[in-house]
Amino acid sequence: MQDVDDVEPDNPDEQLSPLDRLRQLWVETLDESNPAIDDEVDSLIKCNVVSIRYALLTQLLGKLADHSRDALSIQRGDADSAEAAGRWDPRSFCQTQVVPWVTETGQVLGTSPDPYVNNPLRRPRLDAGYEPRRDRPLWDRLVAILQRVQQRNDPAYTETRLRHCLASLALQYRELAIPFEVPQRISLEATARLVSAYLAEPSGGERAQVVVAALMRTIARQFGIFDRIERQAINESDAAGDSPGDVVCYQDDRLVFAVEVKDRFVTLQDVDTAIGKARRSNVTEVLFASASSQTHDAMIEDKVQSEFGLGVNIYQLEIETMLRVVLTIAGEPSRPEFLTFVGEELNDRVTQPTHKLAWRDLLRNL
Known part of the structure; x- marks a missing residue:
């Protein structure tokens, strides 16, 4: 497992939309012969919970696009509220900036036109409110990753975590169309x-x-x-x-x-x-x-x-x-x-x- 503190990613190009920035990072990741795999991130990318996979990448991309955003916020809420600082709308962001990329890549993240519609993502914050009963360790791991991102509040660190997501996805992507060794005879x-x-x-x-x-x-x-x-x-x-x-x-x-x-x-x-x-x-x-x-x-x-x-x-x-x-x-x-x-x-x-x-x-x- 590579220490994320040792990675020095490039600064994101502020002229690019989040979708185009994601595309750029994806191409760079695919071009790497041995991209860094983070075990913690990899376990979430490989999990069977589609909402977790989408939430991890969406929250990181949204935070990278605008570092005033709270990485744990998943609803915009009342903009006039005293607690509204950093709150944003990941659901709409995902539909416009992430879902198109997922479609382009052959559904490498999983098929879901509206990933944030599921109950665990229908609350103001990932670390408060409704607590999912199923797959609780996975949700806790997601929160822990995003809490560190929010605490560091460092674009370079956020990009590193996003690159870890893409590295794990790249390994799966390369095997999207694979040959199967079917026996000539089987009982x-x-x-x-x-x-x-x-x-x-x-x-x-x-x-x-x-x-x-x-x-x-x-x-x-x-x-x-x-x-x-x-x-x-x-x-x-x-x-x-x-x-x-x-x-x-x-x-x-x-x-x-x-x-x-x-x-x-x-x-x-x-x-x-x-x-x-x-x-x-x-x-x-x-x-x-x-x-x-x-x-x-x-x-x-x-x-x-x-x-x-x-x-x-x-x-x-x-x-x-x-x-x-x-x-x-x-x-x-x-x-x-x-x-x-x-x-x-x-x-x-x-x-x-x-x-x-x-x-x-x-x-x-x-």
Whole structure:
């Protein structure tokens, strides 16, 4: 771990917008053969909490752009208030100065059009107010880093910490599109164990979506019942995207089958929402694919039965069950094909590069 006090970064060019300054620092970081990695910062950049990753980079960039800002402030509040000194609006700053850069870099920081909308970032300061219960050590680490930045109040130190963020992101960025070593043969049991290990790590549902999309592509290839499979981005609202599911299947350019992917139990509200979207999209077949075992719910079963009479079929399957059935009927050649499809889905669109690296490592350890 490099001592941040030993780093002497260049002074930021005050003529550049924060977005352009970020772009400049990013290019400089990518050009370095061995950029300095700070273990503390790296642990936050690699964590699964999208809000933390965005907040770390946004607060540092905002502080670098204007050192009168408080690095721990996350709401502007009342400008006339006695406590308003240094307060600013990181949410708007992030949307205009950070999100465009993230889009340009292939979502290296994670996909989120409005990262500050989540509860832990909806308070006046990061070190006061609502205390997040989940991932508390990570949030405490974020606060500790920003407290030191605020206490030092030194542009050179702030830039050093921002460069540490970019250095960690650069390592992930270089592996955004990576080759996966798919075996020529693999048993059904080995495939099931591989997928189970992959889904065991929390990912906000992204890994489950990737696996299900790959399974639907396998069905399409092996049985010819679908022409095209599309998967939504993990943080993209179904309603905003006008999509009836996380994974949708087309036949003759007509949407015929929708899959809602859940890494938790399916609720009655989930079913009601899916039915509404299916009706608006004229889809009659909706599958809930869940990563966990679903408990018996009489209200859901009654709802499914009543909707059948109205023209919408609702199905529920565990992902493991779905995988075993599909890859058994399709036979041995379908299993390497399925594994290849998982890799293609990961390289095509993923919010966090660590999911790709995890899949790569699991394949290598077969």
